[in-house]
Every structure is written in C-alpha cells, then in structure tokens.
Amino acid sequence: xxxxxxxxxxxxxxxxxxxxxxxxxxxxxxxxxxxxxxxxxxxxxxxxxxxxxxxxxxxxxxxxxxxxxxxxxxxxxxxxxxxxxxxxxxxxxxxxxxxxxxxxxxxxxxxxxxxxxxxxxxxxxxxxxxxxxxxxxxxxxxxxxxxxxxxxxxxxxxxxxxxxxxxxxxxxxxxxxxxxxxxxxxxxxxxxxxxxxxxxxxxxxxxxxxxxxxxxxxxxxxxxxxxxxxxxxxxxxxxxxxxxxxxxxxxxxxxxxxxxxxxxxxxxxxxxxxxxxxxxxxxxxxxxxxxxxxxxxxxxxxxxxxxxxxxxxxxxxxxxxxxxxxxxxxxxxxxxxxxxxxxxxxxxxxxxxxxxxxxxxxxxxxxxxxxxxxxxxxxxxxxxxxxxxxxxxxxxxxxxxxxxxxxxxxxxxxxxxxxxxxxxxxxxxxxxxxxxxxxxxxxxxxxxxxxxxxxxxxxxxxxxxxxxxxxxxxxxxxxxxxxxxxxxxxxxxxxxxxxxxxxxxxxxxxxxxxxxxxxxxxxxxxxxxxxxxxxxxxxxxxxxxxxxxxxxxxxxxxxxxxxxxxxxxxxxxxxxxxxxxxxxxxxxxxxxxxxxxxxxxxxxxxxxxxx
Numbered sequence: 001x002x003x004x005x006x007x008x009x010x011x012x013x014x015x016x017x018x019x020x021x022x023x024x025x026x027x028x029x030x031x032x033x034x035x036x037x038x039x040x041x042x043x044x045x046x047x048x049x050x051x052x053x054x055x056x057x058x059x060x061x062x063x064x065x066x067x068x069x070x071x072x073x074x075x076x077x078x079x080x081x082x083x084x085x086x087x088x089x090x091x092x093x094x095x096x097x098x099x100x101x102x103x104x105x106x107x108x109x110x111x112x113x114x115x116x117x118x119x120x121x122x123x124x125x126x127x128x129x130x131x132x133x134x135x136x137x138x139x140x141x142x143x144x145x146x147x148x149x150x151x152x153x154x155x156x157x158x159x160x161x162x163x164x165x166x167x168x169x170x171x172x173x174x175x176x177x178x179x180x181x182x183x184x185x186x187x188x189x190x191x192x193x194x195x196x197x198x199x200x201x202x203x204x205x206x207x208x209x210x211x212x213x214x215x216x217x218x219x220x221x222x223x224x225x226x227x228x229x230x231x232x233x234x235x236x237x238x239x240x241x242x243x244x245x246x247x248x249x250x251x252x253x254x255x256x257x258x259x260x261x262x263x264x265x266x267x268x269x270x271x272x273x274x275x276x277x278x279x280x281x282x283x284x285x286x287x288x289x290x291x292x293x294x295x296x297x298x299x300x301x302x303x304x305x306x307x308x309x310x311x312x313x314x315x316x317x318x319x320x321x322x323x324x325x326x327x328x329x330x331x332x333x334x335x336x337x338x339x340x341x342x343x344x345x346x347x348x349x350x351x352x353x354x355x356x357x358x359x360x361x362x363x364x365x366x367x368x369x370x371x372x373x374x375x376x377x378x379x380x381x382x383x384x385x386x387x388x389x390x391x392x393x394x395x396x397x398x399x400x401x402x403x404x405x406x407x408x409x410x411x412x413x414x415x416x417x418x419x420x421x422x423x424x425x426x427x428x429x430x431x432x433x434x435x436x437x438x439x440x441x442x443x444x445x446x447x448x449x450x451x452x453x454x455x456x457x458x459x460x461x462x463x464x465x466x467x468x469x470x471x472x473x474x475x476x477x478x479x480x481x482x483x484x485x486x487x488x489x490x491x492x493x494x495x496x497x498x499x500x501x502x503x504x505x506x507x508x509x510x511x512x513x514x515x516x517x518x519x520x521x522x523x524x525x526x527x528x529x530x531x532x533x534x535x536x537x538x539x540x541x542x543x544x545x546x547x548x549x550x551x552x553x554x555x556x557x558x559x560x561x562x563x564x565x566x567x568x569x570x571x572x573x574x575x576x577x578x579x580x581x582x583x584x585x586x587x588x589x590x591x592x593x594x595x596x597x598x599x600x601x602x603x604x605x606x607x608x609x610x611x
Contacts, residue, residue, distance in 0.1 A: 013059065016120060020055045020087065023115035024048060027108050030115075043104070050094050051087055058086035080120045088113040144168060145204050147197065147233075149224055150212035151175035151183070151190045154238055158212045159186045171204040194224060198231045211237040211257065222520075225257060229523040259457060259521055272304075274496040278359060278402070279304035285357035285400075286311060287342055287391055288364030290318025293406055296488040297361055298322060299330075308334040310355050314341040314364070342387030352394040360395045361491070362388060363406040365422070372418040373541040377595040384421035386584040389428050396432060396439045403439055404495045405429050407503070409447040409480060415609045416541070417592075420599040424580065426503060427602070431577040433501040440500040444491050445567070447480030447506075460518055464525045468532035470518045473539050478511040478546045494564055503567040511546060541609065576602055 024047065028040065091112060095104045144167065148155050151173045162168045163186055172191040175181075180190045191200045197209070209228040211221065221237070228235040235257045284301055288294035289311035295318075298309055309326075313319040316339060323337040336355065340347045342364045365384050366372055372380040388405060395403040407426055410419030426443045433441035456479070463470045487506065494504040515534065522532045539545065583598060596608045 013056075015123060016059050016083075017052055017055060019116055019119040019123070020051050021048065023112055023119055024051060026115050027111035030111055031105050031107050047091065047094050050090055054090040055083065055087055058083045077121055077124075080117065080124070083120065084113050084117045087116060144208055145171045145206040146208040146210055147171060147200050147204065147206050148173045148188075148210050148212050149175070149194060149197070150216075151177070151180045151185055152213065154214050155212040156185050158210065158238060159188050163187075168208075168210075171206055172200050174200055194227065197224075197227050201228075201231050201233055207233050209233045209235050211235060214238055221257060225520070225523060229526075234526060235524075257524060259517065259524065275492050276304050278496045279306050279492075281305065281307050282358040283308045283310060283355055284359050284361070285351070285355065286361045286363060287313070287387075288362070288406075289313050289337075290315055290320075290322045291363060292484055293487060293491075294361075294363035295322045295325070296484045297363060297491060298335075299325075300485070300488045300492055301361075302326070302330045302333045306333070308336055308355070310336045310338060310351065310357055312338050312340045312342075312351060312364070314339070342391050343382050345390045348390045348394045352398040352400075356398055357395075357400055359402045359404070359495070360391065360400050361404045361406065361495070362391050364391075365406070365425075367408070367418060369410065369416045369418045370540040372421075373416055374592065377417045377592040378590040380417050380421045381424075381584060381590075381595055381599075384418070385424045385428060385580070388425040389581065389584070392429055392432055392441065396437050400439050402495060402498070403429070403441050404491065404498075405441070405443045406491065407443050407445045409445055411445060414603070414606045417595060417599070417608075420603055420606045423603055423606070424599065427572045427576060428580070430501060430572055440498060442495060442498040442500065443503045444494045445503060445505050446482060446487050446490070456514060456517070457521070460521050464521060464527065464532055469535045470522065470532060471535050471537045472515050472518055473537055474545060475515050475536055476545060477514045477539070479514060480511050482506065490564060497564075505565045505567050507564070539609075570605070573602055 024044070028044065029035075088109075091109060095109060146162075146168050148158060148170055152175070155173060155175070159170050159173070162170050170186075170188050173185060173188055174192055174194050174197050175190055176193045178193070181192055183190050191203075201207070201209070209224070211224055213220070216224075216237075225235050236255060237257050279301060284306040286294050286298055286301070286309065289298055290313040294313070298311060301309060311319060311322055313322075319337050319339055323335065326333060326335045338351055340351060342348060342362075364387060366376070366380050392403050392405075394400075405425060408419065408422050410416065411423035411426060412419075414420040414423055429441040429443055432439075460470050490506050494502075494506075498504070518534050519529065522529060522534075525532070580602065600606050600608070
C-alpha cells in the first residue's frame, strides 16, 4: 500500500512529538531509578507545554521532513541535531525560569537531549535498516564473491552500493595502507595489503577483483592486473575521477580494465575559452570526417556550437556513420554531410564556394604504412599531398581563417612513403603560409591513436577472438600511443593558439613495446600466453623499429600548454612548390621507385627502407 506523502509527513511529525514526551519522561525515570517521581507532576507537564511547541517549530525550521527515511544520511542527522539543540536550549530557559519554584535535577538537563537524539536519530536509522532489509536483505550475499582493492572513499562508496547488488557480493578488501588493516567498511574486513590479494582470493574463493582507486597510476594498475590475472581472477575498475565528479556515472558502474588504463594517459586540460572563440557560431569543415580522428574531431567540435559542421569524406559508409551519430546524439547541431574526394579539385572548390568555412581541419589521408609502400606509392602522393594542396588552396582562395593539417610522427626522418608524403604535405602548407594572405596554416603531429581504424589494438583483439596467435613484427618494436579523444582535443588546442606556420608536436608520453602491449591484451582477455601465442613476423616494408617526434635538424620551443610544443623544421628547398605541383599534376602512372627518388630529392632526411 502506498501512503500519500502528506499523510507520511504527519506520521513523522507525530513520531517526533512523541519522542519529546518519551525522552522527557524517560529522563525522569532514569534519574529516579525507574520510580515515578512523586511531587514533580506539575513541573513535568509545564515543561512539556514549552518543549512540544518548540519541537514543532524547530522541526519545521530545520527542514526535517524534506528527507526520505529510507535514505536517511548524515545530512538528516545534522537536522535532527539542530532540533535537539533547540529543544535543549528551551529546557535550559525553562529550568532557569522555574529555579525558585522547583529546581530541576542537573542530570535531567543532560539525559533529556541524549535520549531525544537517540530516539529521533535512532528511529530514522532503524527505519532505513528495516526498509533496506525488506528491499535487499533477502538477496544479499548471493552475488559472485568479489575482492575490492582500495579502502578509501571510492572503496567505501563501492562497498555500500554493492551491498544492494544481486550480481556482486564484496567478501573482503585489500589496501596498502597498514593503518586500515583489520578495519571494516560496511561489514567487510580490510584483509591486508595488495601483496595478500592472491591469498584473499583463495580464502574467499573469489574470481573477481574491483580496483576502487579512480586516480590509480598506470604502473599500479599494471601491478594489480599482474597479481589478479596471475591468480586467475578477472579485474574490473570503477569510473575515473572526472566522470564521478561530473555526475555522468555512478561509482557502481564497473567495467573491465582495458588497455587504455595500462597506458596511463592523463586527462587533457584544454582552454575552452580560446577554442570557443575560434569555433562558436562559425562554419567548420572537416575532411576525412568519417575516419577515426576526423569523426572524433567532429564530436569534439560539436561541444563548441559551430553554426554548421561540413563533413567531407570519400567513403559513403563512413560519411553515413558519422551522419547517423549526429542524428542520434547531437540533433541540434547543423551538419552538412558531403561526399567528396580531396584529390578532386573541382569538387573541393564547389564545396568551399557554397559553404565558405572559416576553419578547416584536414584529416583525410592514406595512413597505412606497408599498404602505401608497395604498388600504391603514387596514390599516397596524390591523396596525401595533392589532396592537401587542393584543400589548402581552396581555404586560402575562399577566405578561411585557419587551415589545420593533421600530420604524423612518421613524417620525422621518414623511412616510408606514407611518412614522406605527410612531411611533403607539411612543406606545402609552410610555403602557402609564407606566401601571405588571410589564412593561418598550422600542422599538428602525433603518433598512434588507440583503437583507430587499421591500428594494432583492433588487430590484436581480432586475433585473440580467433584464438591467436598474435603477430608482432619485432620483439623490440615500440610505438607512441594516445587516445582518440586526447588527440582530437589537443588538435583543437593547437589550432586555437597557433599564429601560422607552426608544426605542433603533441606530448605522446613514453613509447610502448608492442610485445608488452600484446601480452597485456592477452591477460586482459582472460588468457595466458600458453593459450594465445605471440609470433614475430619481421618488420614490414617501410616500418621503423621505433618512431620519432622530432627530426634531427629540428628544435622545439614551449607553448602555454604542457602537452604541446612547436617544432622548427628544416627550411623548404627553393623551387619546391612549383616543381612539386607540376609533378603531382602530370598525366600517366608513376612507378614506386620514381616516387621514392623524387621524394628523396626534396627531403634528404627521407631514407627508404629496403623492401
């Protein structure tokens, strides 16, 4: 039966008034050893005539009836305490006024507020306990046993939330703070440090571990994962601090630990005001808008309310996918999905003339190194360099304020055609900037992004799903990694602070050994290296053992943002622009060897790898 809210409030109000009577009479009974205090009747009833109205006013003023008893908490206890203090003060005033007629025993002045606090606070706590038992008690403890790592604030919140779960049952906690060992959180004991995790898992026959340390470093996550997976347990984690503080997720929304947690990329802090000024109310164009970086750029750009987002992509499916995402998640943003190939100068001119974008992000490119190395070198030049020229030239002629080229660390001391073409695209933009005009040309370099199309992580995931083996080209090969949202946000930050002609270099952190990445992914998938083997296939055409972010002849200078630096690259050779344009627009096929020879002529730092 559902009791109306107003009627429930009246019942609670009557309970609080009853608490006054019980506490007042109880104080006298305790004072006189549970014998009726003969001769005090008049004083008792006179005091009640004072205390009851004070209680009624105090309860109303303190907002005591706004809280729900089933969720009674510290805030409700504070309100109860205010009411008790008000009642105690009223009693003191009454005692002072009647001191000549019938002086109250001093113990009454202490016993009464204590009993009142016990009745009002205890009554609410008892009600919550009973209701929680009715709601959750019958299924409590039937979920899968789980050990929580971390007995801090997040751990305490998690244990409390999971006490109501039918899927999870916390049996113990571990924490590396010795001061917490042996203590309990919501009835669950802190069984020791993380070095005892294996023993605790065996003791409670648990096969799941939840890492309840939202600010844990990547090295700590790696260590806990090694211990948990070594014991055959699955490792989960709670949402990050930024997500919890924003209120987007709850502490009990666990997820399996993923490879991004082990790489330890910190949350990016960007200057929203500068980006807002650059984007808000303006038409923005993104080429390669359906790709990994392009689509994330579009999602990030939507936060800053452009007047329109012009989405250009040569892939119909990619364009359809990003268009559908905006229809579902950002229907208030005006998008213009346009099919177009950046190599098609006529189509690019048509788009720019119709929409006149103020800011252009050029993310369209061929990026797969081995694929571009054999049989596709000329297409890499046409797409990555001629495509850049077409879009950049349109931006300059149609008055775009900014043109931002998405480049790559493979443009530094390139050993492959893909990297050399991206460096050549940078050189094209540098020449256009030096020629003057109203368009600010900028370049942003970064390394591999986690989960991008064609990258190593989706490949490893597919190989694990098939039962292995995982193929790694070389035991010592390393790569820089960052998340797609991080890369997109830093591109926007660089674009907002550039003055023109800069090559921005993103802080990629420490390089990661691909073999270690593969091992971690095997463990996170619940397998051992005996079950999923790692095979070494040898370096592929054009592939480096390690990537660089700066060329030998380049220097960098700091920017106001700690994750962005500006590189000073080698000057562009005399006559490069005219010669390169003539070469790229020539008719007929061009062989891979001729492409390499021509790129080498303009870029002495380009050293083609042996095929």
